[in-house]
Amino acid sequence: MAMDDNQPSEAMKFELLKVAAKPEAAARLGRLLLPGRQPVSTPNFFAMTSRGSVPHVTPDNVSKHLNIGGSYMALEDFIERSQAYAKREPPIYQTPSSSTPSSGRPPLHSFTATPPTTLTILAPRRIPAVPSPMGNTNSSISVYTSTGFQPLSTSEYRSAIQTLQPDIAIPMADLTNAQINPTSKRALRMAERTDEWIKEWFLLTKPTSSTATFAPVLPIAYSMQWEYLERLSEDYTPSSPGHPSPRGNNAVAGLAVYDPDIIPDLVNDYSNLSLLPRLSLSAPSTPHQVLRQISLGVDLFVLPFTNTVSDSGVALAFTFPPPSDTQGILPLGVDMSDQKYQTDLGPLMDGCTCYACSRHHRAYVHHLLSAREMLGWTLLQIHNHAVLTSFFEGIRQSLQNGEEEFEKGVDRFSMVYDSEFPVGSGERPRARGYHFKSAGGDEKRNKPAWSKFGNNDDSEGVSVSSSQPVTDTPPPVPDPMADGVDLEHQGLGKVVR
Numbered sequence: 001m002a003m004d005d006n007q008p009s010e011a012m013k014f015e016l017l018k019v020a021a022k023p024e025a026a027a028r029l030g031r032l033l034l035p036g037r038q039p040v041s042t043p044n045f046f047a048m049t050s051r052g053s054v055p056h057v058t059p060d061n062v063s064k065h066l067n068i069g070g071s072y073m074a075l076e077d078f079i080e081r082s083q084a085y086a087k088r089e090p091p092i093y094q095t096p097s098s099s100t101p102s103s104g105r106p107p108l109h110s111f112t113a114t115p116p117t118t119l120t121i122l123a124p125r126r127i128p129a130v131p132s133p134m135g136n137t138n139s140s141i142s143v144y145t146s147t148g149f150q151p152l153s154t155s156e157y158r159s160a161i162q163t164l165q166p167d168i169a170i171p172m173a174d175l176t177n178a179q180i181n182p183t184s185k186r187a188l189r190m191a192e193r194t195d196e197w198i199k200e201w202f203l204l205t206k207p208t209s210s211t212a213t214f215a216p217v218l219p220i221a222y223s224m225q226w227e228y229l230e231r232l233s234e235d236y237t238p239s240s241p242g243h244p245s246p247r248g249n250n251a252v253a254g255l256a257v258y259d260p261d262i263i264p265d266l267v268n269d270y271s272n273l274s275l276l277p278r279l280s281l282s283a284p285s286t287p288h289q290v291l292r293q294i295s296l297g298v299d300l301f302v303l304p305f306t307n308t309v310s311d312s313g314v315a316l317a318f319t320f321p322p323p324s325d326t327q328g329i330l331p332l333g334v335d336m337s338d339q340k341y342q343t344d345l346g347p348l349m350d351g352c353t354c355y356a357c358s359r360h361h362r363a364y365v366h367h368l369l370s371a372r373e374m375l376g377w378t379l380l381q382i383h384n385h386a387v388l389t390s391f392f393e394g395i396r397q398s399l400q401n402g403e404e405e406f407e408k409g410v411d412r413f414s415m416v417y418d419s420e421f422p423v424g425s426g427e428r429p430r431a432r433g434y435h436f437k438s439a440g441g442d443e444k445r446n447k448p449a450w451s452k453f454g455n456n457d458d459s460e461g462v463s464v465s466s467s468q469p470v471t472d473t474p475p476p477v478p479d480p481m482a483d484g485v486d487l488e489h490q491g492l493g494k495v496v497r
């Protein structure tokens, strides 16, 4: 069917299936519907990706074994510029443009090989984002790529969204990403800049865009950002979302909430914003925090702890509602590197029906982790995502049965389970892009794979990478600007006279 350029494209829909009768913020049941993607029942979670893929799991296995509705991606993962070729366009922007939204495979899906039924969420930065030593400016933020920090301008980000056509985009927000709260002066500027950027965003977004916008809600006090929120509500949000609007996708379709504690204020003051799906970008660190945020009315999550727990060799082991016949505090996960699982033929978690648990046993995963075989982390990722999928299924079921049953489950969950994940004792996989670097002065995460022969003293720290031969003097590096005479002096290759 040919698309009329002037017709607003079929916009994302969010149906609220069950909301508590009370007026304050509360847990709710809903369904997110995007043309061409599988419906996402909420509360639910999206997978956290690194450079567009779920760590350790190939796209075909994501389709087969991970029941995830969406993938969160960060543009900073894709746009590094090498110093030698600063003008080179990042490959992601060169994805063939023949893939149209109607084919179900927009460029971002094609480039990252994301299954067609899975929806994509694109944001400027990862969660949690590495704080930048350079501040943001009035028209750009500082992002962390694999070649270091670089500015990302509002216009470059917008054009990336236009080119890549994610299903959901999160506009740029002026965030500090620091542990400490910003001063009130800084907080006000955060709100002002984000406000300016959102005006620019909607000014330049077409109703025919195939991308839904989840507007950022800043991690600052409500009193600091109410003007910005009022603009979102009055100017850019349809009064009754879900009905066809002349704005099409040039409207707020959801909220990306960086601190869910602000939700009660939103519920009080903006009835139309309350009908939108809320995605928490606050990176809750335990299932207890996830449950608390659901009680506040969060619908969707991105959970970076899933990947870090798998990397540490831990298999998640919790359910919702929690088991009723328990004694003592149960751990949230099992450290599969522990020697005691060497001969354990049980599944990673009793009762789990995931691929890893139905085909393999603890002893095998323990062996893989000891041998540092990648399959170990792959099986853990499949299992840990499955545990989360059933955790959210259990939450939705209990909400279906009534608010009271859910609240009872939450109380019991906090009594039955430990408050933190066990610390895995195994060696982590080699650090990659998604294991972001922390502040300067930290020890190197990866041990050198090999060093100078006969040098037993590791502390010498000979930095050797696999691409460099081991010699005392570095090999001459050819200068790309060198001419024939220079090369002769540098002695690159043999000059035949």
Ligand SMILES: [Zn+2]
Pocket: 348, 349, 352, 353, 354, 355, 356, 357, 358, 382, 383, 384, 386
């Ligand atoms: Zn399992």
